[in-house]
Amino acid sequence: MSPFQLVALPLIAVLFVATVAATFRGSVARREGFLWSLLWLAAGTAIALPEITAALARALGIGRGADLVLYIAVVVMLVGFLTVYTRLRRLRREITLIVRHLAIRDAIDGSGSEESVE
Amino acid sequence: MAKYANSTCPELPRETRQNVFVVIAAYNEGPAIESVVGEVTALYPNVVVVDDGSSDDTFAGARKCRVHVLRHLINRGQGAALQTGIDYALKRGARYVVTFDADGQHRVEDVGATVSPIYRGEYDICLGSRFLGRAVDMPMKRRLALRAAVLFTRIVSRVKVTDTHNGLRAFSRRAAERINLTLDRMAHASEIIDSVRQSGLPYCEVPVQVRYTKYSRAKGQSTRGAFRILIHYLSGRLLR
Numbered sequence: 084m085s086p087f088q089l090v091a092l093p094l095i096a097v098l099f100v101a102t103v104a105a106t107f108r109g110s111v112a113r114r115e116g117f118l119w120s121l122l123w124l125a126a127g128t129a130i131a132l133p134e135i136t137a138a139l140a141r142a143l144g145i146g147r148g149a150d151l152v153l154y155i156a157v158v159v160m161l162v163g164f165l166t167v168y169t170r171l172r173r174l175r176r177e178i179t180l181i182v183r184h185l186a187i188r189d190a191i192d193g194s195g196s197e198e199s200v201e
Numbered sequence: 202m203a204k205y206a207n208s209t210c211p212e213l214p215r216e217t218r219q220n221v222f223v224v225i226a227a228y229n230e231g232p233a234i235e236s237v238v239g240e241v242t243a244l245y246p247n248v249v250v251v252d253d254g255s256s257d258d259t260f261a262g263a264r265k266c267r268v269h270v271l272r273h274l275i276n277r278g279q280g281a282a283l284q285t286g287i288d289y290a291l292k293r294g295a296r297y298v299v300t301f302d303a304d305g306q307h308r309v310e311d312v313g314a315t316v317s318p319i320y321r322g323e324y325d326i327c328l329g330s331r332f333l334g335r336a337v338d339m340p341m342k343r344r345l346a347l348r349a350a351v352l353f354t355r356i357v358s359r360v361k362v363t364d365t366h367n368g369l370r371a372f373s374r375r376a377a378e379r380i381n382l383t384l385d386r387m388a389h390a391s392e393i394i395d396s397v398r399q400s401g402l403p404y405c406e407v408p409v410q411v412r413y414t415k416y417s418r419a420k421g422q423s424t425r426g427a428f429r430i431l432i433h434y435l436s437g438r439l440l441r
Contacts, residue, residue, distance in 0.1 A: 100215065122343070140341050176383060178275065179277045179281045182275055182277050182285075183273070183277075183285045185274060186272055186273050186285050186289075187285065189272070190269060190270070190271045191264065191270045192248055192269050193266070193267045193269065193270060194247055194267055194268055
């Protein structure tokens with residue numbers, strides 16, 4: 084085992100167990116827990132058996148296994164960013180709706196022009 | 202092609218002016234708000250000031266005038282504040298809704314000029330244009346940035362107007378009902394143009410004067426800010 088594997092594999096194992104435990108406890112949504120567990124498993128496999136990613140990379144004509152992992156990681160991260168950005172937008176929008184609701188509810192009519200009221 | 206309404210401004214009857222709700226979105230406009238609102242109320246009794254979470258005394262200043270005052274608890278941007286004011290005005294039975302900038306760059310006389318074509322039943326939306334009118338002391342950089350914005354709008358929104366970022370606009374009730382500003386910050390100006398086109402209602406431009414005072418210049422958008430707005434608007438269109 085290389086030094087890198089000695090450090091990374093136990094770390095990933097801990098993260099995997101923690102994720103599974105959190106999912107069973109219900110503190111993480113089941114779908115998300117499942118996805119994260121899959122991610123840790125994939126990472127662990129790629130580190131423990133680099134031949135697998137190497138073979139996959141060769142089959143795809145990429146060359147090195149590490150490159151394949153890097154490409155996948157970049158794509159996953161971009162999708163992640165976009166998801167978070169979209170959620171942020173929606174959140175902002177929802178905050179605006181609440182703020183607007185409160186503003187209209189608590190409006191002060193100092194105009195004194197009662198005839199314009201419905 | 203946007204039609205240019207006759208700019209002669211006949212005095213609107215008093216009852217009509219009462220049905221005009223002038224919406225002013227104000228963010229940290231403490232030094233100007235009282236005088237601006239005071240000028241408007243002299244002619245239009247229904248002024249709606251939306252204090253967009255200001256940290257200064259904008260709210261207190263607006264309260265001193267006898268107008269409708271609404272407060273956003275958190276700053277949500279000019280587009281959001283205008284939408285709040287428009288929603289409120291409609292709720293209070295407004296027949297005409299006018300947006301008016303808080304920094305004193307518009308003249309109250311021009312409110313009548315933008316409402317008149319709607320009052321006469323010729324149009325549903327009237328947009329103020331400083332390029333049809335006279336912009337007093339407009340800095341050169343500002344002029345170029347605004348011209349670029351107009352060109353951009355013609356390409357993206359396919360609406361031909363001469364001034365996309367003029368804060369003075371008048372809407373009939375049914376036009377105001379169709380406005381839905383979702384872009385909170387300054388990109389709302391382009392969004393308004395989009396909803397004008399989508400509404401299919403007749404619109405026109407009216408020459409108005411814009412006063413570039415020292416105060417409004419300091420408060421206004423920087424030319425660099427225009428690029429931020431552009432990015433924000435485009436991402437809003439793509440990621441609906």
